[in-house]
Amino acid sequence: MLTLDSVSVTRGGVPVLDDVSLALGRGQAVVLRGPNGSGKTTLLRTVAGLQPPAAGRIEGAERVAYAGHADGLKASLSAAENLRFWVSAFGTHDILPALAAFDLEALADRRAGEMSAGQKRRLGLARMLVTGRPVWVLDEPTVSLDTTSVGLFAKAVSDHLEKGGAALIATHIDLGLPDTRTLDVTPYRARPRAAAADEAFL
Amino acid sequence: MRALLLRDLALAVRAGGGFGLGLSFFLIVTVLVPFAVGPDTGTLAPIAPGVLWIGALLACLLSLDRILALDWEDGSLDLLATAPLPLEGIVTVKALAHWITTGLPLVAAAPALGVLLSLPGPGYLWLFVSLLLGTPALSVIGTFGAALVVGLKRGGLLMSLLVLPLYVPTLIFGAEVARRGAEGLDVQTPLLMLAGISTGSLALLPFAAAAVLRVNLR
Numbered sequence: 001m002l003t004l005d006s007v008s009v010t011r012g013g014v015p016v017l018d019d020v021s022l023a024l025g026r027g028q029a030v031v032l033r034g035p036n037g038s039g040k041t042t043l044l045r046t047v048a049g050l051q052p053p054a055a056g057r058i059e060g061a062e063r064v065a066y067a068g069h070a071d072g073l074k075a076s077l078s079a080a081e082n083l084r085f086w087v088s089a090f091g092t093h094d095i096l097p098a099l100a101a102f103d104l105e106a107l108a109d110r111r112a113g114e115m116s117a118g119q120k121r122r123l124g125l126a127r128m129l130v131t132g133r134p135v136w137v138l139d140e141p142t143v144s145l146d147t148t149s150v151g152l153f154a155k156a157v158s159d160h161l162e163k164g165g166a167a168l169i170a171t172h173i174d175l176g177l178p179d180t181r182t183l184d185v186t187p188y189r190a191r192p193r194a195a196a197a198d199e200a201f202l
Numbered sequence: 203m204r205a206l207l208l209r210d211l212a213l214a215v216r217a218g219g220g221f222g223l224g225l226s227f228f229l230i231v232t233v234l235v236p237f238a239v240g241p242d243t244g245t246l247a248p249i250a251p252g253v254l255w256i257g258a259l260l261a262c263l264l265s266l267d268r269i270l271a272l273d274w275e276d277g278s279l280d281l282l283a284t285a286p287l288p289l290e291g292i293v294t295v296k297a298l299a300h301w302i303t304t305g306l307p308l309v310a311a312a313p314a315l316g317v318l319l320s321l322p323g324p325g326y327l328w329l330f331v332s333l334l335l336g337t338p339a340l341s342v343i344g345t346f347g348a349a350l351v352v353g354l355k356r357g358g359l360l361m362s363l364l365v366l367p368l369y370v371p372t373l374i375f376g377a378e379v380a381r382r383g384a385e386g387l388d389v390q391t392p393l394l395m396l397a398g399i400s401t402g403s404l405a406l407l408p409f410a411a412a413a414v415l416r417v418n419l420r
Contacts, residue, residue, distance in 0.1 A: 045280075048280075048284050049283075049284060050280060050283060050284065050419050050420065051419070051420040064284065065284070066280070066281065066284045067281075068277055068280055068281075069277070070275075070276055070277025070278075070280070071276070071277060072276055072277040072278035072280065072281040073276060073278075074209070074213055074276065074278070075276075076213060076216040077209070077212065077213070077216075081209075081212075084205075085205055085206075085209045086281075086285070088204070088205030089205055089206065089282070089285045089286070089287060090285060090286060091286065127281075131285075
């Protein structure tokens, strides 16, 4: 579903990761690990198509639904309105399963600006369900979630995998998912190159 | 696309959305000018078309940095860019939403405010027409400027400096249409130039804005 073929990524013109290869099939999940600043976010943004890879090929980028550090919620819209917008943007149908999966039914009419950080996060993750895309690319999805919500999230991911989806997740906690591989990005760290410093200006 | 337009309009009219910001600025400028230059019709009438156009232009400029900066800050611009909508379409819809919430109210209010500036009788129609033709160009050029500075902290100053020179041709021909109209002269040449600027910006700038947005999202 998603294939990375010796992909190199750069951040602000500086190479951060080199030669990352990865194949993600139906029902599989890969957890990215690595210390802060090791390039997990940059790799995920590249996979999502927000920036081109410096080298290598990515196949299946059009199947990706991406969730970054920010939830992309509009504070003056209600939870249901926020989700309904993404439903029409992605051409899918229903927000109710997404609200139910993250236990947001009672909050459907509350404005996103009046929600707690954890509730916003849950709403941001519920967006993944309404995209209808098979490959989920998630960057630190469990930040500000409590234990119960992490459980809801893990269940949403495993349901998604059961339906034949795939997931690429950068996280530091153990989600307890079946059929999960871990990819530590530390060995792929790019060596500083002499020419690299000029790249941003050329 | 329609959903994005409706969302942007809904965001603009809700609390804190900034709808009416441009309009009230326009109102303040035109109300203050007679206090500053004197209420004499002989003084006000010749400068009325120019003052109204400058007021409309600055009112547009005031709300430009909201077009993309808010979506950038809360992360929805990243998500929009990964959604199955072409980026060119997204910036066009953003410009259209800006025009509906800022440009269109200015067009509607301008004739009423012309009274305050003793705009001569025949000028009202041409002021209305010139703003109706010119304000879409202001919104599209402004969206391009907003795309250039998206992601910069306090990019508003830089954007004003980048956008103002691009606004000058629209201002010259727009104010010329209104002035000639007010004096009862032939308006065809500046009107065609203004229409050319508007249609040209509408046709080309969404592509330029999408291209710079792609670079800025990296």
